[in-house]
Amino acid sequence: MTHQIQITVKCPLCHHSLMNDTVLIDQLPAIELEAKIGQKLGKIYLSQIYGSYYKKFEGVEDVVGTIAVFSCSNCHQPLPVIQNCDCRAPQVGMQLEVGGVIKICSRNGCKKHSLEFEDVNDAFILLMKGDQTGLG
Template sequence: MAKVVVASKALKPFDPAQAAKVIESQTRDHGGLISILEEIQLHYGYLPEGALRLVAEKTGRDLVDVYGVATFYRFFSLKPRGEHQISCCLGTACHVRGGALLAEEFQRQLGVKPGENTPDGKFSLETVACLGACALGPIVVGDGHYYSNVNSSRVKAIIQETLEGLKRKDPAADESLFPLTLHCPHCNHGLLDPDTPVDRQPSVRLLLAHQGRQGFLHLSRLYGSHGHSTQVEVPAGEVTDLYCPHCQALLNAPDDCPACGAARVALLLAGGGVFQVCSRRGCLEQTLDLDGRSF
């Protein structure tokens, strides 16, 4: 079974029960300390002290060892990081092409030194030794997106694009987005609605209920896009109930969202497989399970 997880970047408060779940799932799969820490960092954006203590307790390791590993790797952060990460390469190749000047420009525009977060918690700036793309230098990475041959005049645009995050993906041009054809798992009716396009594609129509109000929710059928439109305005962070518009069955999946703990909605994929999306407004967690087929 192949699994693709697009995790939310939003910072979440440390929740021991949730962390314990993460640790258990990782211990079952491979049991490596680094993969457990990676998973925790993916969820919280950093490694909370409580989580490290819990890891030590659950895996039977000494806290000293867990702490030693967590501080050894630059990848792990013990301090909360900004919502968006900007890494500026200062490897040899990038350095001679002006990487240091770029790093200075980022420091000036963001008003923070490398390793610090902006006061509003939006950005954290880092310098890295090498990203392995020396021919394209100087390299800047904004939330996992590589910008090549950067010069100082592009710094502002990079900060802006990184701030806008996943929304910057152009559904028409981005080939990493692909359309899904989804069905209700209860009545097997197709859910695509060509009359209300989202991302210029037929949308996935669901019935949404939130605090007594009801209306249609149209999701983008492009996996990874997060585009949607709705008739009911739901404040960010609220959990909603989603129903099939044909058979009115509640679409909740058996297991909750691994990122925020809210109920998830499970939809059938044409050709086999399950697509799951979190029912919390603003949570970007999506999972694609393609049974028995490599992805």
């Protein structure tokens, strides 16, 4: 049995939800981010399933290796850079609804990401929640 962790996130700056339930990825509401790649501004939608790399690009090209500047789709402020990835691109953070941070690499094609919980109990709750959906 595999655990499928669903990540629902909000903007760490304005605390508005980043979930868009009109765009579905993996049959679930996607995480909507504004993305600037080069001079182009568009949207990138990410799967809310942790470990799924399905993405949708809107207005920006899906070119492996490019680095995007991610911003909140509500307040339009750039997401805070938490650290640099092993691939030297910035990793940005989003706030987990349950408390904690998910860090994602801003380089298209880089699979580095990680979760940091404020409290281990939050991680446990998230895993339990994933089980109850029957998706695991």
